Amino acid sequence: MTAPILRLKAKIARKARSTRQGFDGFWHSLTLAQRLYTVALMVYPVSVWMTMLLTVTALVIEFWPRFLTLFHSLPGKAILLLFYATITNFVLATAASTVNEVTGVDAQHFDYTHNFAILLFLPSWMLLLSVIALLLLQLVLPLYVLFLLLFKPFQRFGITLMDNTKRPILTALARFILCFITTLNLFVASGDFDNAGDAMAQLNDSFERGMQPQESTEEEASRKQKQFEVTVGAQNDSSDKLIKVLIAQFAYHLEADNYSRCAKSDNSKVVELNDYEIVELFEDESAPYGIRFEVKKCISAAFPQ
Template identity: 35%
Template structure:
């Protein structure tokens, strides 16, 4: 009976101590959590999810998406106020407008090239189609500018971290932050890591969807395959790869090649859809079914100048579904033609 009471007493004491430790830890965590900013909380949660995935070795698309969304939310929360401060200053506004002007110029030039490759004439002759081609390219340029912004932010983070390391011996723990800002060094490292991760993830997603097909140098080149060979035993005693290692390498090679092939095919399909949509727009909205220039029935025309027309006719043989040809304008004022 006494032994039983002693066991109960020890159990109650241990339970009480455990509850006290739990309350103490909980209070400490709540104080730590309340001292963090929104961005720091996002980095903390994203890192916690990443550690859970690494420790338990499981892949969950929802958790992975939530992890990168948290990191992106933290990055935007820190960048947006600085962007607004830059925008509210006259030099900053000039810099931002200059950057947007450069991007818009490249986007207009690429849209002009797309119109020319589809129709065979200058984009200046098809202003509405030129604008539509620019709209088709907005998603690609949005992702590219976002990735470039993240890369620039990552470079600035590296500079900030380097300055912190240089000034730390002089007692400087933070700058460009409020006085109550805590864990400046740790947050800078987390910000750098997650900026790099988000930039890589956005690049992979954009490439797999096909949004970066506009920036692929050559979509017709075959996908580069990875060749792996087993290492031969050398005089120094290096052992050959086991059968399991060879199988793992072969499986990894196949997965990489399959991913590259699928990505390139999606880029090709995305480019084809862009050209198809543009061709449909040119025929349905830019071209005229009636014109002063004579043209065969069932075709549509765009007047390039007083003497030339762009004749468009549906064609199942063409990839975009339409055939384009520059023809002389035959009218009552210039000359007669029989169709």
């Protein structure tokens, strides 16, 4: 009995060694982006956010050389210039609207504060919209490939988007699935958080009354999704308030004047709107963003009370 057992153990050991060597060979044959795609698929049941992070990182690594190729061509520069000019225009409008909300007057009266707000919004907008554009590109890539196959003469004008590495089909499939998951979760995270909050409040009320329902698997998944949306919504509100606090503090400490031709309080600063009106700024902890803005009549030697 001993000899067959030893032979079986040896056979199992050889099989395990062969499997390990095969996996090592497979793993080392993958590029860095392909390894990240593989890990992203493996961790998806555990952490959606980790899957999204790994997917975006792999996309950046994989498409950065192609981005440089696009940038060094004249049509590519035109496309990128149009894309980022559009983003910049939206950032300008968003910054002006935010400054108006914080100060209560037109953003043109707070030029430096408006520029500061642009600097706060621009990096995040460019990064987020670039990632979204990269994800959407992967979702429409199969249509692009189909277009090239149907219209071969146009291939010379296209950019090489197919993989030159091993296993291009599997890589494209994994990329498409992961990009679909990431895009879907991004859209879910930007959904209607108020409705999700109301639903969670109603559910909590039913629990407090002792009417705890027996949830099915689908109901449990829906509840967890709503909890996820409420959490992300609270984080977005916190980030938005922080930006507005920074804008208000910048307007008070750096742009507003300590002295003015118009009469003002001793503990305030002033920004002149025109010859007849001023905005007086006060430090006030009870104000929404720590600074109170008041539009007042300019009382001066030329315009006495």
